[in-house]
Amino acid sequence: MFPQSRGTFSRQAHCDLPEGTIEEEFARQGFFGPASHLYHAHAPTEWLRIEGPLRPRAYDLRQVSAADAGDPAAPVAPVLGNQDVRISVSRRRQAMPHCYRNADCDLIYFVHRGAGTLLTDFGVLAYQQGDYLVLPRGTTHRFFPAGEESFLLVIASAEMPQLPGADRMGQHSPFDRAVLRLPELPLPGTPPNANSEWEMVIEREGQWTRVFYPFDPLDTVGWKGDLSAFALNVSDIRPVTSGRFHLPPSVHTTLKTSGFVLCTFAPRRVEGIDDPGAVRLPFYHRNIDYDEVLFYHAGTFMSRAGIDAGMMTWHPQGIHHGPQPKAIERDRQGTKTHHDEVAVMIDALRPLHPLEAAGPSEIVEYAESWMPHIDD
């Protein structure tokens, strides 16, 4: 019996919207399930006020007081999480005094700022800004930052993240797997601690166990197989775009599990630029099946005004989001042909919850940023 339609509507999604209407995509399973487009008289984000816990939230992660900034032996600072994924911040300035192994989660470190060396069971990975460092659960590793600080977004996954498979875009889009970097041998060896021992921290069910060795446990001399740590830099991602249609964010998928999808918004041509009737900014939606998290790494983000690199937004399921009035105005005035933004998106299937480091960094007035009368 579907598709059906009533009233005033557009022939195609995101194109040639009826005069004076605001389009919302009301959809299941992200952008893949059944969907209808609702044509509203008002933007659904133009609320007067919100009472209750559900609201769009934003955090300035530059304000997170990550303990590992001062104490190199301290853990990372958790910000948001659920049973599938946990997002934390690390502001490491000095080398880890111990090896670390997470027995609960696969780890994705996104390097927001800084560079250095990561020693792993598989060898040495030199890292730089814009790198994803992907470590299978159980990988022993140790960070050696170079320079002032390594500001890392740490994404811990209960399930092994998978690279996107070949689909209609072919196997070399949005990046050729040949750009993935593997750790290199030999491992350099590290000096013992003051007790002439090497310490290994193993995290299991959130608790730390310390194992002490009379030798450096990062002593792999060779390996073979189909499981390894690897690195991917955002500059090697070549986004799929359309000049005549606004594509869903899932075209920017970098890694996925059954509990979340990680997408990278990399510099690209403005969508809809070849057709004046095509929507150029993201459509409004109430993200029914996913909590949406965006970490802003660099550039000017297309649909958010007043958001800088190092900030993170969280749009929980059920309440609307879409472009803010300032971003719409910027788009109308602009003759912008390219977006220079780099952002990491994590869409979580189960509701996320703020964790201990989130509170102090929250930008409390964020939910008001859609109100047309607010001047940011």
Ligand SMILES: [Fe+2]
């Ligand atoms: Fe969204």
